[in-house]
Amino acid sequence: MKTIARILKFAKMKTFAFKCIAIGAALALVASMCVAQLASIQLIDGRQMAQAATASRTSRVTLSAKRGRILDANGTVLAQSVERYTIVANPEAAQEFTPITCNKNNQDYCHQIDGKPVGVTGAAAVGRLLSKELGVSAMELGADLSISGQYVVLKKDVTPQVKRSIDNLNLGGIVWGELSSERIYSDGDLMGSLLGGVNDDGTGVAGIEQMENKVLTGTDGHQTYQRGNYGGEEIPGTMTESVAAKDGSDVHLTINRDVQWYVKKIMKEAKSSYGAAWAIGVVQDVQSGEIVALADSDEIEAGTDAAKMAASRAVSETFEPGSIGKVISASGYLQTGVHKMTDRFTVPNSVTENGQTFKDAFSHGDEHWTLAGILQQSSNNGMVIAGKNYTDEQRYEFLTKFGIGQSTGLDLPGESNGVLTNPSSWDLRTRNTVLFGQGYTVNALQLTNVVATLANKGVRQQQSIIKSVTNSDGKTTEAKHGEATRVVDEQVAADVINAMESVAENYSKFVKVDGYRMAAKSGTAEVAGANGSLSSIISDYSVVIPADNPRFVVTVVMKDPQGSYGGLTAGPVSAQICEFLMQKYEVPVSSPRTDAIPVTW
Structure with missing residues (x-):
């Protein structure tokens, strides 16, 4: 019995030892695996995991x-x-x-x-x-x-x-x-x-x-x-x-805020007082071509959706210039030698040319006017008579030389070049209407530079609205502009300005600035209304001040003002701007006029 008991006890001890060995082996295996994993993490994957952890925390902030x-x-x-x-x-x-x-x-x-x-x-x-x-x-x-x-x-x-x-x-x-x-x-x-x-x-x-x-x-x-x-x-x-x-x-x-503020104010008031659909005002420095003010009557705030959706009316609106366009034709007559400003004409109440009949805005008998007088009286008939030896090619040439139908070079978004068709497409009426500012369209900037070219002794400056750029380091660079080009001779320009001064004197009861001579041209043109017919009126006025020493050109354009005629609507509005300019810039008063070209004979 003792022997059997010993055998059983030994067997139990053997079984227990086997279990202990088995458990120990298992624990050793687990420990080995942990050590291996730890070694793998530290020696093999540690760098990658550290990099991943760093990457998860790393941010690149703009x-x-x-x-x-x-x-x-x-x-x-x-x-x-x-x-x-x-x-x-x-x-x-x-x-x-x-x-x-x-x-x-x-x-x-x-x-x-x-x-x-x-x-x-x-x-x-x-x-x-x-x-x-x-x-x-x-x-x-x-x-x-x-x-x-x-x-x-x-x-x-x-x-x-x-x-x-x-x-x-x-x-x-x-x-x-x-x-x-x-x-x-x-x-x-x-x-x-x-x-x-x-x-x-x-x-x-x-x-x-x-x-x-x-x-x-x-x-x-x-x-x-x-x-x-x-x-x-x-x-x-x-x-x-x-x-x-x-x-x-x-x-x-180049915009002067004070001048811009005043012109904007006057445009709003003009729209209201004349019941106009809109009004545009431009002020240009004669010698530099810089735009000092460019405003319209629209009440659109910068930065709003409306400002982002619509281009400035001052650059996008185009229109027939009406009689202001006569200064281009007169310049062409003189430059080509077709006429002198003192040439005499008998101007009847109506003129028929190539089956097309033309009439002036007012009825009159046979008038004895010089070319200067034709400009002063703004006679369409006179321009047609004077243009008989002025070819279609010359008409087109001088319109383009003065910048009609072309970009101003300002590159303002929404700017329209207007429309000037080739002479080959002109009919028998259009070839003559272009002589007095109809049959083509312009924007207010183009029209202003036409007059500024004459005021600048016949030299057309590249208009500019960007004066300079200053970078973040404080370095200022003047803006580059296109080259100035001579359009007509200095004497031709002087003669046209002389005649324009007679125009201004003709309107002196309505358009004047005390102490300063002015050279001007008014315009009135029928344009298409909302129904597509010629039911609307464009009234414009462009003035050089002072006429004896040109400093500024001011142009005002209005649509459908009560009073219609440019000299009676846009003219007085331009005079308000001119008076402000003379005071602000302390421009010396003019000397008396002594060289007026005769307007009648």
Whole structure:
């Protein structure tokens, strides 16, 4: 029995030992596997995992470049980008948020609303804290913060003051501000569609904003660093790359804000007082070709959807110039030697040429006028009679030399070149109507430069509206402009200006500036109305002041004014602008006129 007992005891001990060995072997195997895995992690995959962890925390953040400013000729800011912030949040962090009740020991990091506990937790609590600062309901904010993910935009274009207030709410890691900018325009509708506007990405899409977009747009920079788990705050010492943003260049215009303001004011008043559909005013410096003011009566604020959708009427509206076009024909007559300004004509009440009958705007008997007198009286009949030896090719040549049917070179978005057809397409009537400003169309800028060319002794300057560009380093570069070209001889220009001064004297009861001589031409043309028939009127007036020492050309164009005739409507309006210019620029008064070319014989 003892032997059997020993055998059983030995067997049990053997079984227990076997189990221990088996368990030990298993544990050794597991330990070996752990050691192997640890070795693999540390020696083989450690670098990759560390790199992956670093990559998950590393962010490349764009540093937005500020868009350049648009300024007037004297440096007054017309458009600029100001510092703004986009307020964003981490919804997942917001949902885990538990506000800390304030006491005397934790004022620097607790949460309260108007001195009272927040009252809720999670996204609702964050919404309540932000509501007053953002001007958005707590319910709406709570909904925005209840979505999945770690990034949501709560509000754009927040001022730095609001951003600082949010920073003081002790919501670091949940809510933060990202730097952005907002384009603002200081003068509302002063330059409206002429300035245009930018889209949501800050890209110019209309007006000067579009025309100069490449210059105004800067180059974004960036920073690369590691962020904390929440909120995106930078982990100190982890910055690996930093490239500063380069702001866009400032664009300086030739526009003088004070003059622009006055012309804009006068255009609005003229539209109202004359019951016109619209009014356009242009002021150009004679010698430089710079546009000092370019305004219309439209009340469109820069930067608005309306400003982005519609081009400035001052550059897009085209019309027949009417009798102002006679100065082009008169210049051609003199330059080609067909006539002198003193040539004498007998002008009847009507003229028939190639089966086409022409009449003046007023009835008269046979009048004895010189070519200067034909301009002074604005006689269509006289221009047709004087043009008998002036060929179609010459008519077209001088219209093109003065810039009709061509771009002004300003490159303003929406600018129309007008229409000037080739002589081969002219019918028997059009070949003569072009002599007195009908049968082709212009914009107000083209018409102004026609008169400015004569005022500038026959030299046509390239008009300009961009004066210079100043980059972010402060370096200023003058804008390049096309070469000036001689259109007519100096004496020809002087004779036409002389006759235009007689025109101005003819209107002196309605259009004058005390102490200053003026050279002018009025125009009135029938144009198509809304029904397509010739039911509307364009009235325009272009004046050189002072006539004896030309400084400015002022052009005013009105559609359907009460009173119709350009000299009686657009004329007095232009005189208001001229008077302002003489005072503002302190232009010396004129010397008496002693060289008037005879207008009758």
